[in-house]
Each structure stands twice: as structure tokens, then as C-alpha cells.
Amino acid sequence: QVQLVESGGGLVQPGGSLRLSCAASGSIFSILTMAWYRQAPGKQRELVASITSSGTLNYVDSAKGRFTISRDNAKKTVYLQMNSLKPEDTAVYYCRHPLASWVQGTQVTVSS
Numbered sequence: 001q002v003q004l005v006e007s008g009g010g011l012v013q014p015g016g017s018l019r020l021s022c023a024a025s026g027s028i029f030s031i032l033t034m035a036w037y038r039q040a041p042g043k044q045r046e047l048v049a050s051i052t053s054s055g056t057l058n059y060v061d062s063a064k065g066r067f068t069i070s071r072d073n074a075k076k077t078v079y080l081q082m083n084s085l086k087p088e089d090t091a092v093y094y095c096r097h098p099l100a101s102w103v104q105g106t107q108v109t110v111s112s
Helices: none
Strands: 004-007 010-012 018-024 034-039 046-051 057-059 067-072 077-082 091-096 106-110
Touching: 004 091, 018 034, 018 091, 018 106, 034 067, 034 077, 046 067, 046 077, 057 067
Parallel strands: 010 106
Antiparallel strands: 004 018, 018 077, 034 046, 034 091, 046 057, 067 077, 091 106
């Protein structure tokens, strides 16, 4: 069973930045597409960003130009750099690994 460890969430003011990290166990990582999802209160979970093994990136429209997903295969870690954060970015953020169960997620709160 692949284990995921997420970190980097917290409280930030509008316009601020946060960097989320997700470290995975297991021997298979570099060939997998990794992603970040989020779920705001009362809303469905949505895909925020994904990165394929070849580095192809995909973002939800609301994240384009502000968020950057990246990966370090040697560390088996995927990152989500979030800049110019807005209150509507407030949600629980989840790292998605195709071979792992959903984990608890990390809370991101954007508020003054």
C-alpha cells in the first residue's frame, strides 16, 4: 500500500503564497501521473492540477497563472506552488496518487 504524506497547508492572507508537498512511498512514482485536488465546504472535489510522467501539465482554469505543479522523482514528491491566493482557494487540498487511497488532505485557508 502506497503511503502519502502531505504538508504545507495553513492560513494565509489574500495575495499570499503557499507551497504544498506530497511525498509518496513505494517504488513506482516516476511513471505515474500525479495530481492535486481540492474540496471546499459544500462543494464537490475538483481537480486543481496534474502532471504526467513526461511533464505535461494541466490546470483548472481558476488556477492557471497562479498555481504551479511540479515533481521531483528522486524524492518521490509532488509539489503545488500557489501564488496570489484568493479566499475562493480555501479548501482541503488532496494529493492524488493512482495507487494510493485518498488521504486526509491539508487545509488551506485564505483569509484576512
